[in-house]
Amino acid sequence: MEPIKIGWAKREISTDKPVSIPGQMYMRISEGIHDPLYVTALCVDGGEGQDAVIFCTCDVVVLRGNVIAITLDKVHAKNPEIPTDNIIMGATHSHSAGCIADTPAKSPDGAEIYPGAKYREFFTDMAAEAICEAWETRKKGGFAFGYGYAVVAHSRRVVYLDDVSLRGEANPVAPNGHGVMYGNTNDDKFSHYEAGADHYLNALYTFDENKKLTGMIINVPCPSQISEHFTKLSADYWNEVREGVKKEFGEDVFVLPQCACAGDLSPRTLHYKQAQARRMALKYNLPYDLKKAKQGTQDLYNKCMSERYDIAERILCALKEIYSWAKKEIYTEAPVQHVNEVIALERRFITDEEKEWCEANIKAMEDKIPENGTPEEIRVAKSRYNSIKSRNTRAIGRWELQKTDPTLPMKMHVLRIGDVAFATNRFELYMDFMHRIQARSPFLQTFLIQLAGDEGGNYLATERGKANKGYSASLFCNVVSPTGGQQIVDETVRVLKKFKESDPQ
Numbered sequence: 001m002e003p004i005k006i007g008w009a010k011r012e013i014s015t016d017k018p019v020s021i022p023g024q025m026y027m028r029i030s031e032g033i034h035d036p037l038y039v040t041a042l043c044v045d046g047g048e049g050q051d052a053v054i055f056c057t058c059d060v061v062v063l064r065g066n067v068i069a070i071t072l073d074k075v076h077a078k079n080p081e082i083p084t085d086n087i088i089m090g091a092t093h094s095h096s097a098g099c100i101a102d103t104p105a106k107s108p109d110g111a112e113i114y115p116g117a118k119y120r121e122f123f124t125d126m127a128a129e130a131i132c133e134a135w136e137t138r139k140k141g142g143f144a145f146g147y148g149y150a151v152v153a154h155s156r157r158v159v160y161l162d163d164v165s166l167r168g169e170a171n172p173v174a175p176n177g178h179g180v181m182y183g184n185t186n187d188d189k190f191s192h193y194e195a196g197a198d199h200y201l202n203a204l205y206t207f208d209e210n211k212k213l214t215g216m217i218i219n220v221p222c223p224s225q226i227s228e229h230f231t232k233l234s235a236d237y238w239n240e241v242r243e244g245v246k247k248e249f250g251e252d253v254f255v256l257p258q259c260a261c262a263g264d265l266s267p268r269t270l271h272y273k274q275a276q277a278r279r280m281a282l283k284y285n286l287p288y289d290l291k292k293a294k295q296g297t298q299d300l301y302n303k304c305m306s307e308r309y310d311i312a313e314r315i316l317c318a319l320k321e322i323y324s325w326a327k328k329e330i331y332t333e334a335p336v337q338h339v340n341e342v343i344a345l346e347r348r349f350i351t352d353e354e355k356e357w358c359e360a361n362i363k364a365m366e367d368k369i370p371e372n373g374t375p376e377e378i379r380v381a382k383s384r385y386n387s388i389k390s391r392n393t394r395a396i397g398r399w400e401l402q403k404t405d406p407t408l409p410m411k412m413h414v415l416r417i418g419d420v421a422f423a424t425n426r427f428e429l430y431m432d433f434m435h436r437i438q439a440r441s442p443f444l445q446t447f448l449i450q451l452a453g454d455e456g457g458n459y460l461a462t463e464r465g466k467a468n469k470g471y472s473a474s475l476f477c478n479v480v481s482p483t484g485g486q487q488i489v490d491e492t493v494r495v496l497k498k499f500k501e502s503d504p505q
Contacts, residue, residue, distance in 0.1 A: 004331070004332060004334055005044075005052075006042070006141035006143070006206045007133070007137045007138030008215045009131075009133035012036050012037065013123050013127075014033045017114035018030055018111070018112060018114055019099060021095075023228055025383075025387045026387065027108070029113055030098060031232055034096070034233060035234050036235065039056060039126055039130050041130040041256075042254070046336025050337070051083075051336045052083060053087075056127060058089065060091045060094065062451055062456045063100075063451065065101040065102060065120050066454060067120060067127075068453070074128035075131050079136065088422075090258060092238055092257050093225060094236045095225040095228030096232070096234040103115055108379050111379070142211065143330065144204070144205045145418075147445060148200075148203070149201065150220065152220050152267055152311050152314065152315065153262055153265035154193075154197050156264060156266040157195065157465065157468070157472065158193060160179075160191055163178055164178065172361045175475070177468050177470060178468045181470050182268065193270075196431075198260070198265070201322070203216055203218055203319060203322045203323075207330055216245070216249075216319065219260050220258070220315065222265055223266060223267070224237055224238050224257075236308065241257070242255045243312075244315075249323075260449065261429040261434035263459045264465060267307065280303070280310070290303075334417055335418065336416070336417050339415070339495050341491070344409055344410075347408050347481065350396075350398050354399075355396055358475075362393070395476055398479065410425065410426055412424050414496060419444040420443060420444065420447065421441055422447045423437060423495075425452065425488055426450075426452065427460040428451065428459045428460065429485065433486070437493060442497055442499075458480070459472040459477040460485045460488075463482045
């Protein structure tokens with residue numbers, strides 16, 4: 001077996017132009033750069049007789065607007081020898097990054113916006129450059145791996161003893177039931193969180209030929225959405241992680257974040273808020289009043305930044321602990337196997353009653369657009385209406401489509417690097433599905449990567465989530481059924497077992 005080759009590269013994708021920031025139900029327009037956004041690429045080449053793969057993680061909310069296909073075309077044009085089918089692109093799910101999908105040149109209130117198509121052109125240029133550089137600079141090296149613990153995510157689905165939908169007006173964004181995304185826990189009917197959380201941190205470290213650390217994959221089951229209401233571009237807590245890695249491991253050490261399956265998880269604490277506020281005020285000298293922590297306020301900024309510092313501290317603590325023992329076993333040779341398959345998943349079917357409910361929603365929302373108000377109020381109201389109308393319209397379209405096409409195709413990457421496996425999906429996949437894969441995987445560690453596919457970003461809920469309803473488990477949020485989620489599990493495990501069966505006995 002030939003020595004393994006490693007290559008790294010990154011490009012900044014920040015822009016000071018006013019781009020739309022997706023991630024909420026209303027339009028935000030960027031007002032500069034809070035901290036840099038990046039695309040980061042890592043090439044792992046197993047040598048003759050083995051595969052080569054290139055990971056590319058992007059500081060964006062989701063990969064839409066055909067950006068993967070555009071990037072791969074640009075990579076091929078720059079260097080035809082690069083195996084573009086082996087390029088794995090994923091999003092960190094930052095809710096304060098620029099929009100790479102199509103956006104108009106003006107907001108609903110007439111403000112100028114840098115069009116999404118132009119930002120996408122810049123983004124794909126940078127991604128293609130990083131991928132090509134990682135491939136072209138790959139050199140003999142090695143890797144080590146391990147896992148540790150870092151409390152980053154918490155369950156974000158609150159379950160109540162009663163059906164919340166019976167309390168009052170229906171939610172046009174997502175019908176609630178016993179479950180509510182980010183529900184109020186200070187409620188007499190609060191029962192429990194729908195799921196637990198996953199505090200595992202999977203890490204893979206890379207080295208040069210002299211066993212000097214060159215970079216690391218950090219796989220965390222949590223989206224980067226602490227700063228989800230910022231109007232300045234930001235990589236969220238990954239910025240503080242990157243800065244911490246520079247300080248603890250070296251200025252030239254690359255960081256490739258991966259968002260593991262976390263459809264029902266987030267970095268928010270929901271029932272210990274006052275205690276957390278006290279913790280942050282004393283620990284970081286960043287006091288805030290929860291009641292005043294609204295968009296654009298200093299209280300909200302202090303809240304977000306203190307949480308980012310705290311999360312980064314825990315991640316860095318885990319990385320140092322893992323590194324202390326994982327570096328004792330550096331692999332310079334390893335089988336690298338990769339499969340890129342398209343699988344058909346069962347759709348989440350829209351009932352006739354749900355279709356009629358969507359039609360009524362569109363009509364009802366039309367009466368809630370104010371005729372007067374500040375430019376920001378008009379922008380928020382109109383963009384919120386457009387968002388809700390679009391969600392309802394798409395659901396009605398799915399009701400028509402499911403009659404002739406009951407499945408949805410999904411491209412997935414499954415690979416192994418020695419005793420470490422990786423598998424991708426395009427969804428915000430609920431945590432249970434990840435655990436099912438990891439529990440059945442024949443490899444020592446299995447890194448799951450969500451939001452790794454074009455037109456990603458839809459949630460994929462479990463049966464438990466579907467029964468409780470609420471945002472992330474609604475007809476709008478789920479284009480694939482829980483059965484489809486299990487199909488991802490079974491197909492991923494099938495490929496992983498096939499890889500393992502090819503090993504010499």
